[in-house]
Amino acid sequence: MSFERMHISSFFVLSSLLSLGVARTIAGSDDCLPAGRYTLCQNPWGEDAGVGSQSSTLVSTTTNTVSWSTNYTWANGPTSVKSYANVLSNPSKGVQLKNVASAPTVWNWDYTSQSGGLRADVAYDIWFGNATSGAPASSASRYEIMIWLSSLGGIQPIGRQITTATPIANQTWNLWKGTNKHWKVYSFVSAAGEINDFNADLNAFFKYLVKSQGIRSTQYIQAIQAGTEPFVGTASFVTKSYSVSIESK
Ligand SMILES: *[C@@H]1O[C@H](CO)[C@@H](O)[C@H](O)[C@H]1NC(C)=O
Ligand SMILES: *[C@@H]1O[C@H](CO)[C@@H](O)[C@H](O)[C@H]1NC(C)=O
Ligand SMILES: *[C@@H]1O[C@H](CO)[C@@H](O)[C@H](O)[C@H]1NC(C)=O
Numbered sequence: 001m002s003f004e005r006m007h008i009s010s011f012f013v014l015s016s017l018l019s020l021g022v023a024r025t026i027a028g029s030d031d032c033l034p035a036g037r038y039t040l041c042q043n044p045w046g047e048d049a050g051v052g053s054q055s056s057t058l059v060s061t062t063t064n065t066v067s068w069s070t071n072y073t074w075a076n077g078p079t080s081v082k083s084y085a086n087v088l089s090n091p092s093k094g095v096q097l098k099n100v101a102s103a104p105t106v107w108n109w110d111y112t113s114q115s116g117g118l119r120a121d122v123a124y125d126i127w128f129g130n131a132t133s134g135a136p137a138s139s140a141s142r143y144e145i146m147i148w149l150s151s152l153g154g155i156q157p158i159g160r161q162i163t164t165a166t167p168i169a170n171q172t173w174n175l176w177k178g179t180n181k182h183w184k185v186y187s188f189v190s191a192a193g194e195i196n197d198f199n200a201d202l203n204a205f206f207k208y209l210v211k212s213q214g215i216r217s218t219q220y221i222q223a224i225q226a227g228t229e230p231f232v233g234t235a236s237f238v239t240k241s242y243s244v245s246i247e248s249k
Pocket of ligand 1: 129130131139140141142
């Protein structure tokens with residue numbers, strides 16, 4: 001059998017397994033999995049600050065939605081994030097803020113189990129830069145925009161709080177501003193507790209950042225990620241359904 005045939009047949013087997021709803025799990029530190037229009041990654045960027053383990057599972061995909069989960073247990077370094085198991089939207093990038101007509105997203109998630117004293121966020125991580133493209137947290141990154149739908153155990157974003165209960169996209173948010181390496185970080189933290197069923201237009205956040213925080217509308221969206229950052233604790237986190245897309249003007 002030629003290499004080409006083997007490649008095609010193993011791809012076929014993988015797609016068939018996914019469409020039959022057979023979940024695939026990754027457990028290696030830096031493992032990623034293609035997930036339809038998304039890429040699911042373990043991203044253990046802060047694991048050196050503690051000890052633990054994590055595995056992430058691709059449950060299913062449809063045309064624009066993905067369902068996935070992650071199980072983890074992390075100890076030590078209670079003020080440090082250990083990882084960011086997340087899905088990155090492959091096509092949602094390369095658009096200037098001024099050219100975004102809308103950026104609809106739906107995120108329906110839950111903890112199916114969680115330890116006492118769990119410290120973790122559930123958040124979008126969105127990256128802007130001067131250039132059309134650039135990897136998250138790279139030399140091309142100029143702004144990191146986080147939207148925290150949950151923060152457990154008294155954790156806080158980087159920097160300091162600059163607004164209270166700011167209304168955006170049908171919810172209220174406490175906005176934090178700080179700097180990480182060479183990029184600025186804006187973190188919108190839900191002011192009214194956990195949002196398990198989020199249905200919004202992310203463009204409302206982008207417009208607010210341009211109008212009220214002085215971010216230039218010529219900045220490019222370089223990446224949109226959605227996932228969870230544990231500090232310490234044990235949990236089973238499930239995203240039942242997630243989607244995001246950018247509609248250009
Ligand atoms: C983006 O451009 C501004 C203004 O020229 C510059 O100060 C900044 O360093 C640039 N940042 C990146 C990440 O390219
Ligand atoms: C407000 O909620 C509606 C219904 O869930 C949603 O369609 C709309 O996009 C939301 N508005 C914004 C600006 O997010
Ligand atoms: C994740 O944990 C749940 C229990 O909370 C368990 O049912 C499931 O099998 C675990 N998944 C993996 C891949 O270990």
